[in-house]
Amino acid sequence: MMTITFALLLAAFVLGLSGRSRPAIACLFLSSIMAIGLFLWEIYSPDYGFRMPWLQVELRHTVPAGIG
Numbered sequence: 682m683m684t685i686t687f688a689l690l691l692a693a694f695v696l697g698l699s700g701r702s703r704p705a706i707a708c709l710f711l712s713s714i715m716a717i718g719l720f721l722w723e724i725y726s727p728d729y730g731f732r733m734p735w736l737q738v739e740l741r742h743t744v745p746a747g748i749g
Contacts, residue, residue, distance in 0.1 A: 682715065682718075683719060685715055686715040686719065689708045689711050689712035689715060690709070693712060
């Protein structure tokens with residue numbers, strides 16, 4: 682997925698140098714979408730994702746202090 686993102690960036694650069702601004706902007710936009718998607722997949726993937734305690738929300742049942 683990262684290879685596709687960099688390929689789209691390279692295509693945007695080459696198209697921009699050749700004077701084709703609309704396809705270059707489209708490739709740049711698609712590259713940004715791919716990068717955001719990759720970032721979110723790496724953050725929220727249960728198997729491959731990063732372990733960030735401040736992003737994990739779990740309801741734990743605890744006994745209040747002073748009871749049993």
